[in-house]
Amino acid sequence: MKKTQIITTVFEYNSVDELPQEEQELIKNAKEAAKRSYSPYSKFSVGAAILLNNKEIIQGNNQENSAYPSGLCAERVAMFYANSKFPDVAVKAIAITARTNDRFLDNPIPPCGSCRQVLLETEARFNQPIKMILSGEKKIRVVENIKEMLPLYFEKDMLNE
Numbered sequence: 777m778k779k780t781q782i783i784t785t786v787f788e789y790n791s792v793d794e795l796p797q798e799e800q801e802l803i804k805n806a807k808e809a810a811k812r813s814y815s816p817y818s819k820f821s822v823g824a825a826i827l828l829n830n831k832e833i834i835q836g837n838n839q840e841n842s843a844y845p846s847g848l849c850a851e852r853v854a855m856f857y858a859n860s861k862f863p864d865v866a867v868k869a870i871a872i873t874a875r876t877n878d879r880f881l882d883n884p885i886p887p888c889g890s891c892r893q894v895l896l897e898t899e900a901r902f903n904q905p906i907k908m909i910l911s912g913e914k915k916i917r918v919v920e921n922i923k924e925m926l927p928l929y930f931e932k933d934m935l936n937e
């Protein structure tokens with residue numbers, strides 16, 4: 777028997793002022809996106825903003841549907857759009873934020889498992905870490921890459937083994 781441990785390193789900040797300008801800008805974009813979310817069922821508005829290597833910022837938000845499972849999370853809306861518009865450009869970072877009852881949450885929210893899997897595909901495809909910036913009003917968490925957010929991840933090489 778061999779025991780291994782998978783470690784995730786999380787950097788925590790109390791204010792956006794502690795972050796570099798580029799990341800503050802990305803959070804601003806995620807917040808703008810959250811305000812345009814279509815979430816009449818959950819009333820939970822999520823915003824995501826993706827920074828590409830070519831400096832473009834792509835926004836996305838959650839899109840719900842009366843047939844509930846047909847909706848999609850903000851992170852996947854943003855990532856699929858980024859990949860569809862710039863299929864050859866790698867992703868540097870994604871900022872995520874959420875609001876409910878007309879205010880942004882104090883604590884950061886992490887992406888769901890399906891979104892992590894989708895973000896991982898892009899990270900692996902361009903072989904470049906995607907920094908994840910999870911923004912709350914009172915706390916910001918930063919993880920340096922998606923793989924750390926999805927231990928024992930599944931990826932394309934496993935299809936051919």
Ligand code: THU
Nearest residue numbers: 818820822838849850886887888
């Ligand atoms: N949601 C996201 O957009 N991203 C997440 O990381 C978690 C959940 C959305 C899906 C649904 O529209 C609403 O939030 C409530 O789950």
